[in-house]
Amino acid sequence: MQAFTQVPSPGSARVRGELVLLLLTVILCGLPFLGQPFHMDDNFYMDMARNVRVSPLFPNDRPYGFGGEYLGDMASHSHPPLVTYVLALLQAVFGERPGGEWRYHAVFLVFPVLAVLSFYFLAALFIERPLWPSLMLAASPVFQVMSHNLMTDIPALAFVLAAVAAFLWAVETGRGILYAAAAVSLFSAMFTSYQAALLVLLLAFYLAKRGGSRAGSAALAAPCLAMAAWLGANYVHYGRFILLGTVDYVRSRDFASLGSLATKFVALLQYQGWLIVFPLFVICFFGRSAKGRLAALLILTSIYGAQAMVPVYRLVDKAIFVVGAAAGALVMLRMALFARQAFARRGDGTGFGCTEGRFLALWYFGAAAACLSLFTEGSARYVLPLVPPLLLYYFRQLEMAEVSEYRRAGRPWLRAAAVASGSVVVSLAWGLALARADAEFARVYPRLARAAARAAGGLPCYYGGEWGFRYYLEQAGCRQLPRDQSRVTGGSFIVTPRLAVPYHLPADLSSMAAPVAELPMVPDTALRLLGGQTPAGFYSTGWGLLPFSVSGGPLETAEIRQVNYLVERLPWAEVEGGGIRPWPGYVAIGGVSRPAVLLEPGTRVAYGWELEAPARFEVWCGPADGAQAMEACEFEVRLRDGAGETRARARAVLDAGSSGWRHLSLALPAAQQGAVLKLELRYTAGGGRRPVGAFADAVVRPAGP
């Protein structure tokens, strides 16, 4: 079957008008988000792109720390490097100055444009009005949200749609240039995302059903050979088959257990229910069967499912779950019925030709199977490949319903035409709302990085997190927490997020660090796509089963800790007097355990002062057990220069019988190269009891203005 009456040539006024409308839709939807900060895994591709200058053939060949794990190279990353090369080109042209994100996003609009225009030509093979599914693709929330970042999902979808459209039209028309275009697009798709290789099987099926051709076989074989050659070159370079590392990673994440599969399946329903066509229209149109009883039954089942699977969710989250599950189940059920019809003896009744129907059914269920079995968890972006066949089926059904409604005496309250236009308009509005929520999510991290950099004020600062958090903290001058944690010295700040894949601090480092500040970040929208005290899991089911949620609380909170200078530097300190060498321990101040250096009376400890920025040193002093000082005791902190002159001093005297902690604070200059500065602690106590003294919760803060 060829739905379009003729090949949709861009020379035709109708086609040209529709293409312009699609182009404008994508660009206008993208314009408000051009300035969106780099987000999620954008940072990873930017990091690898920088390495193209060092290792142009193998850009992933560099040691890399991710999520607190440190690897020798990233060759076994889940995606080949086409997007990395594009970004390397953009880095060479635009540089990486702050505020320059819009240039990258403007160039990356080429991918959603390619996806939508390719889908238009593809849809022209299947339905009479290809404009509608193409508009719907541009309007669908998952497509809109993913169009505003630098990750591989939209580029891969664009190349997949270009490959399918070119290949199917090549088979229909026999034009060699289309076969060549299909081969190039297919290779680009595979070089963007490995799973696009599954497309070869799908296209081979179509080719076989259409009688096969040598040019078609060559167009499918050439990209496979090119990928094989690239993998072979990697084997020679790295000395291993890089995909085995990818497979090992997936296997290590318990991806095929029953619980994991169930989570991914429920998420698949949720993403399809909320993020492709607005669920109201899915339920109204697909739920018409059996006079609406099917929809009612699925909603009821979803209510029970919510109570069984997510009993701890808030009521609003349960409502989101129920609507998403019911709409998603309706979609999958209708697609299953469609597949059954398509593979029935004659394959008719689907609204498509026999081959086209089977092709779409295989595409949809192949992509769904990949979502369940290839990935370690559920993610909205993984459902992008099944959106095109679903939209083609949805709009074909609407076309057929529109015709049949005219013949019926009683028309439904929501007619097919209203469903079609309503689907596009409401989904567009919904998609823009979610895209804005995602942009607000992205904007949290530059703000957070500025606040963290202010708090560190030039003192050494490390971060332990990913996504935009990593990119913007790096831009603010912080360094990644090193693999060898012993390089993180006393006085260093460590910033970790709650949401953005916080690194697990090694126990030794953690034992010496104490929190000094918390930075809660509240975005300018109540919609949440990920976490933030909600079960929203748009990017990963690791945070929850819902594609979105609502909350007025902080989306992200960063914790700033400081490695205690006195504790970490103690092995290198000079000690005089006292019986036992001072040791690090914990004391309770205000009911909270704080790291401290514990000294016997008559002890002097001298630390080398090495921080290269002016700072304020603050410390709490008192008897280590927090009890009353039976005898008078004195705590002193002093900074001496190389000549022994005192540069700063603070002391506290506890009279006999007094209790509590005394706070000492003194301004310290930056350590100059070659100059010797010593920070001295002294503790003296009279009488016979001689309690152990503590210099606790020492904090080095950047000097104020």
Added chain:
Amino acid sequence: MSRLWMEARVGAGTLCLLLCAALWPSACGTPRPAVRDRPPEGELLGGLRLASPVQAGGESPLRPHVPVRRAGETRDATVLIAPVAASVALGGEAGRAVLECLTAPVFNMGDGFLLEISLRRAGGRETVCRRYYDPGRKASDRAWIVLDVPLELGEGGAAELRFELSGGPQGDLTADWLALASVRLVRAAAGSAGR
């Protein structure tokens, strides 16, 4: 009829291929062998697993399979929490052997702790190693430390190694955790006295 049947087979075959390709990772690959840090200097008699002491309530003072990172090296370790005594049977080995293991204090706090390893046989008890760890005050203790303990196992027979961890001189048990990794028994090479 035959054409329809063929089409159905092609369709089903393609779907199967798609599913197989999707499920491929779960059906291939072999687990990687554990990597030893260094080859034994003599015949490897086997890895040793400490028996958890019976604990009446509370958390066990012996925790197996804890990933511990020290100076950038992460190892799967058994963590002993002072005060604790744990033992391991030697399985009737005879002659001279070396107990090899990597040890690391888990934290950098506290007044240190003492590890004492003793060999218990029918004939009595012999302390074969005493080591004081003080990561709070000694920088060289903030790393993985190789511990090679020469053992004279005599004629063989029932014997066990006992690992005892106790607090430091100030009696402070804060953060007195010791990680043990790659614990193994190696037949001593001729002329080797361990390190």
